[in-house]
Amino acid sequence: MVDMVTNRSLLVGAVVLVLLVALLPASVAGADLVTLTVAVETPDGDRVSGATVTAEWDDGTATGTTASNGKVLLDVPTNASVELTIEHETYMKNTPLVIEEPGEETVDMTVRPKGNVDVQVADDAGPVEDALVTLKQDGTTVYSERTVDGTLDNGPVEVGTYTLTVRKAGYYQESTTINVTADEPVTESVRLESGSVTLRVNVTDPYFEPPRALEGITVTVVDEGSVNTQSDGAQQLSVPVNTPLTVRFEGEGYETVERSITTGEEDLSLDAEIDRANTLHVTVHATEVVIGQPAFISVTDEYDDPVANATVRLDGEEVTETDSDGRAQILIEDTGEHTIVVEDEDVTSEEKAVFGVTPATTTAETTPTETPTPDTTTATSPGFGPLLALLGLILAMGVGLARRSD
Template structure:
């Protein structure tokens, strides 16, 4: 028992002694000292420049100032990524200087005196307010809009050569270069211009899409146009401007797009399709009771609608087949509303049922009071040799004999 207690005490003492050393060795990180040297654009060292030194993406940082010899010493973790930012009131740098894998030694950072440019933008009528002036180069891009006097000031930035671009909707853009050696003034004159914008409207339900004539093309703030047989219409618009273009036509869903017109002619195609719809037709709308009328359901493009619900006066009676067809037996006399519906769309037709005996048969009634022609009596000449009864009888007998003879001849021929 005594020996066990001693061993336990010794173990505790050893753990207490060894553990801090082990922990300290696991967490400690070696430091290295770097020399940050600031030089100007001529390569001369610059003293009294304020810097912020950041390592490992913000893991640590230190604000420092260079000595008269343009240098300052900074301790950072061994192998760290070091970022040096110039935060001075007199000198500047467009972007931080970044160094990887710090292991002591010197980190040279170039700083610059500031440069600025004051740009005045005009057109043929005077100052242009709201024009965008963009300065780009030396690792930065700066944009400023002109004020009411047409002026934009950009900077301060590092001194050096930059690109200067001025743009404004309705004007041709102006691009030039500028060398910032301090404070530089520039005047830029813009020129208005137009370009052709052509809009084509097609129905892309078909392959290939079909041109859509008589569609309305509304170019916001410019004009409302009507497409021709080729589905196109165009007009002139101001350059460097965005336009909301909408295509509409009865029975079609409208489409709106933003079209950017630069400094060359522009064309755009707007694709539309018919509004979703269902329609129904019957082979006959007046049907004898017990007979069938065929219903055909089609969509907005005349294609069969399969599986559409068929209802008669609100009561469901069936569904259309794969051909969009349903054969309806008419069982009730009088008018009844037959509706075909699918996906929230519906169409109706009125069917009249009637009894077979109830058909209207046109008849013509004989008049009952129409006058009847009565032949007038013929006077007979009874004088000898005339047209009296004796002569008339002879003639009649003769005629009878002739008729009998003709009848016998026809019988023989047959």
């Protein structure tokens, strides 16, 4: 009977143990744990009791409260990166204490009294909304938050010396040093001043050697304004300081290009190279082609360079490709209008028309021979007419001379 009770107790114990293991987090059940001793103290070495210390790693946490000696024991995985944070009524630490691959060791966690900083940001028109306020200590950012209604109260910080920086697009950056004490909150008023810088742009086409300056390109700074480049491809415009901007370049026959920049507090330059938009130009060398004969075409790109291996379509059907010189022959088999289109990757040309015609036929026309009108004058002797006329003229001249001599 005793054996049965003993066996039953062992069985119950085994079941409870299995359940406990099953309920443990995977990270704890399967991890190699070590006991980390955390000693919380002030810069003067005074131990801090009653502080809640939390250890946090990728998939787990452990929490404990410091005893009167300022220490707390926490079980943490040895192969993890562990962050230690503290909560206390009087003391705090701005940033977590990070322990890489902790072992059975004691780590000191130095805390300082709490202080408060209130920041008020304004310009000539009043409170400035959404200004970025950054508080740093020894180069480490304690917090970086934005104002609401021109004010920021981000809660307590350690007492000490800080660098306070305020930024907002369109305004000059303001920085100051502040000393935070535990006696009373520090109120810091910051006044911002708006400003602008000169943005100089230079636009060229890189196809040419050297790159060719482009005149008449529209340069748009989004939400700020536009200008057109001059003959040297340059132009300038005023833009706000400390501002992220999008600059757009547009020109007839050219690809639209956008560049992202962030201005500072000094003038800046921006060089932009833009290419002509991909285009196919088709030249039909004769728009009328005798059926059964080929139409000849030449294909060039946006820079008038020949386009090889481009697909040529006649009336929508693929018929051939251009050769290395960008030329192609297209057989015209039917009369009437036909359309030629050329494609190269994702670029399609405009339609070109060619007309198929029948061969020219030559008709021989017979010109009627004109029948001469018969001469009704009867000649006494063939060939004597002109001779008689000449003799008559001589006789007349002789009579005239005789009369003058009388």
